[in-house]
Amino acid sequence: MSPSAPLLANADHADILIQSLTHRYGQTEALRDVSLSLPAGTTIGLVGPDGVGKSTLLGLIAGVRRIQSGMVTTLGADMRNTRQREGILPQVAFMPQGLGHNLYPTLSVRENIDFFARLFGLDAAYREARIKQLLEATGLAPFPDRPAGKLSGGMKQKVSLCCALVHDPDLLILDEPTTGVDPLSRQQFWTLVDTLRAARPSMTVLVSTAYMEEAARFSWLVAMDDGKVLVSAPTADILKQTGQSTVEKAYISLLPEEKRSRASGFSIPPYQDPGGEPAIEATGLTRQFGSFVAVDHVSFRIGRGEIFGFLGSNGCGKSTTMKMLTGLLDATSGTAKLFGKPVSANDINARMRIGYMSQSFSLYEELTVRQNLVLQARLYRVPAAEAETRVEQALDDFELRPFASASPADLPLGIRQRLQLAAACINTPDILILDEPTSGVDPAARDMFWRHLIDLSRNKHVTIFVSTHFMNEAACCDRISLMHRGRVLAVGTPADLTRKRGETSLEAAFIDYLRDEEARTDPQPPTAASTSQAASVTQHAASSSKLVTWLARTWAFARRETIELLRDRLRLAFAIMGPVVLLLVSAYSISFDVNKISYTVRDHDHTHHSRELIEVFQGSSYFTETAPATSDADMAQRLQKGTVQMTLDIPPDFGRDLDAGRHPSVGIGISGAMPFLGANIRAYATGALLQYASSAGKSLPRGMLPASPISIEPRFVYNQEFRSIYAMTPGTIMLALILIPTMLTALGVVREKEIGSIVNLYASPASVGEYLIGKQTPYVALATLSYLALVVLSVVVMGVPLKGSFLALSLGAILYIFASTGFGLLISVFVQSQVAAIFGTAILCLIPAVNFSGLLYPVSTLTGISYQVGKLFPASWFQLISLGSFTKGVGFSGFLPMYAALAAFAASYMVLARLLLRKQER
């Protein structure tokens, strides 16, 4: 704990100045006319229950949220002014709520920190040194190469902290950094923050927390309730004024009268085992993921109505164990029994008796709170009428009524957890399995939770299996089990465990157990020496020219995206194989070569004339004969069924009329359902009949046909053999290079929005342009590789000659790829959900690329809007380059207008995306 400097709430020395700040989400007011001034160079705690506006306030101070009304001055900069805000962002670090939400799970610890360092434009040598020191200080040094996604929650938070600290900020803003983190990691985390601050006393640290006991560490406190600030003063003063011994009590005394009663304590009647079959029994339960043993021979027995606590560091296998008990995961070995019956994934009746609450929010954000509860009750086979009453009851029990018609997406973490618990309890199950149900829930609501659990256990004999990081909750359990790295370290009543370690508190006992275990497995815990060095690196040199900074940041984004892409083997494979499959399929199967037209003959005549006529068709490779028609109706029916495409009707007395010069009619019926085919059949059939008339009809009077007054010489150029493959291959390359690259980038931005890592952009000094170009670059490279593969495939494997210049084609392809990836990013910025991004990309690319770009139908023949659409879409321009290079031998000079058009598309998509993507949250 750092000593607190004497502080005055003096605006002149304030780091952060807030005046009449109000913020709304739809109808809800998150902040109401807040005015505040916070001192520099100290630690400030922001406390208050869930949903009082803590996160909103921090977001506004950090500049990641747009100010609606009021004023915020951070480090002397007016945050409403873009230029001023950008100016101070390099001095601010913001760590958002949620375990490792702003980390990239496939990147390693070092790569994550390195990414942030690059974003802030730190040079290589400084980066190297700084990362090394931060890793040592946080005890992460042994695992620099472990992917962030595989870290425990506590370690994730440490990495997040490293990321925030890497650029040596003057203001460090942490939004509930220790929520969901185990006590040992929490202790280590705060020690770390303290030492870092000790090394750099000028740094201001602003932290929001739901743990009141943590709040006591801060020298200044801001207590909030219901969008308003209750008090903002030095901690010591607050305790003195209120006359309370702890921050928690002080906070409650500051609340308005009617709210105080809510936070009263509760008592637990002793547990009595009713005997009989244990409710839950696990024997040698083991689960492996690949080579990683997540749960290693875990055994325990839980009696009916018992509250069994599960404690352990994050990622120690608690959740996996719970999932095996619910049947969500199969055990690799060992057994789990519920009420004496082995857990089976297919046992629906067993599921009726279990209520489960997963660690992350897993109800529907598209439904309101009430709708979610009704759905849950109904799925538990509660009749509709009763479901209504139960839901009403639950809304009261869990104090959810004010939020009944809200969407969970708009609710703070704590209230969402309450909703999840309400949902798990709605069926009054026999067993409740709760995975960290109170993470991120404020103390008053936690008390309410536990009163509820105790009531369920003692009065309704519900067996409760709960994991938690709160020691006061663990102390409420009848028995607890300590777990670490997949193994159970100890099981017993809280009092027993504390006594065994000779400690005074359960927390101390728990930390003891973990320390022992870590000392056994990790020989190098962080040392004080390395910690104190952390901030001793000298400030990096002032940043170089604007262009260099721009390039460095763009490269930071591109580099990160590339690493993520390279680690996603499946995506790489799909991106490369997709176009190849497309090319092979379309080149070998799309054909305009009309042949094998199936036809049937109805010969009423049966003379040598009619037979000769039929022979012309039989001898032609364009036609395939099927069984002769038996009647006119048969003919019509076969045409209708589609078994023949043409009918040939030779009338009675055809031969006689022919000989008599009476010009009999030959009837040809053509199925015109496919217009292309219909027109061709007519042309081919007429041709065949003309051929018969002029030459094949041996018995016809000869020499009657006059000599043609002109000769017409058609010359088929570019594709003399008239083979579809030559025309389709360049077209398919055009198609593949719009469909796949667009899809590659279409999820880029919207996915980061859904996951939450976009906040890194908001909080960093990097610009939207740098972000977008950085995101585009790796995909341009990937698509270019894919393009090269397609060209090699076309020329070498399929034998389609490339008549023109390869370089001219490649230049066009690269410009085209810039345009298509840019189009994907534009879609990504525009849509709200990943689903819409995928569908939008599919429809918006496929329709114009196939129909209006010259793949099947030449652009010059299009009419009206379609022609405009074709011209306003890059695919039609690249089609000219692709077709021109492959079949026509056109070179650079012939493509200049197309290059210009493609470059213009690429640029305008990026500019539009840049304009549409805001650098702040609403």
Place this chain on the structure above:
Amino acid sequence: MKNWLTNIGLLCGKEIRSLLQDRVLIALIVFAFTAGVLAVANGVKVEVSNATVAFIDHDHSTLSLKLRDAVLPPYFKPPALTTPEAAESGMDKGDFIFVVDIPPSFERDVLAGRSPALQIRVDATAMTQAGLGTSYLTQIFMNEVQAATHAPALTDFMPFQIKSRVYYNPNSESFPFMSVMQIVTNITILSIILVGAAIIREREHGTIEHLLVLPVTASEIALAKIITNGLAIFIAAMLSLWLVVHVWLGVHLAGSIPLFACCTLLYLFSATALGVMLATVAPTMPQFGLLAVPVYAVAYLLSGAATPVENMPTLIQNIVRFFPTTQFVTLSQAILYRGAGLDAIIIPLLAITAAGIVFLALALMRFRSMLTSQS
């Protein structure tokens, strides 16, 4: 069984709510089934139409002018008069499909009976236009020359007459064909993406896992998605067929609409089941997006909506017999254009249903393992 149905009903209600939430998605669906269909129907011509012709006239005679004037819409765009160089680069740029070269003293040679040669250069990469367009041009020029020389027409010398009749689409217009085929393509893309992506989203948000702890089975989850999204697409497709294709474009739909509606429902089952199956193969949304692209693009190219299945190599023709999309295109054409009845489409119908059952079975088999793989 009763529980099974109740659960599906409940989950369907939830699906409808979440579908209606995404405004951009709804707008995209409406766009695809209205503007998308109209643009394709009105703009694209699969037969020879609006073909571009350029004349290089070395003769400048009455006859050469007549030849030029005879090249008329709707088959051809009004021809351009150009120079050999411009014709060359025009063909290179795709501006001209046909270049007609009239030699010097063409008219004089014709009248003198010297049968001069008229050269037509054809861009053979414009596959839909080149072959047929050449024969149309030949016919036009022959007629003009014959009229000019007062020679009797070739057909007068034919010993017999040809009475050809094109059924179902007598004027060989493109829009009746293209509009319905675009609806079919929209159905395919939507079914695969909407259902597949909905499942992946639920998995990424952990909600499927939550459902599987409740007394809810994988088949209920999958079927609720299939039914809801299938019905939404069905309604959109049928409205589009009626309002856009029939009312707006005035396409005569020959066959039984109820029969077509039933077939569409079966096809929707098959395509949405394919979406579920793909979702169990690709674990994340970006992977799913990339996997879906070649699937729907290949399904479209091989469906017969782009080019006739009859033109494809025999091997491919045999393979696409098992593709539900191809079978659906086949039966759509049979019902809507040729007015065929159930007996004519029973085999494609069976193929579609069988494919749907296989997709769904594979999807359900992989359903639980897909949850395991992510943790």
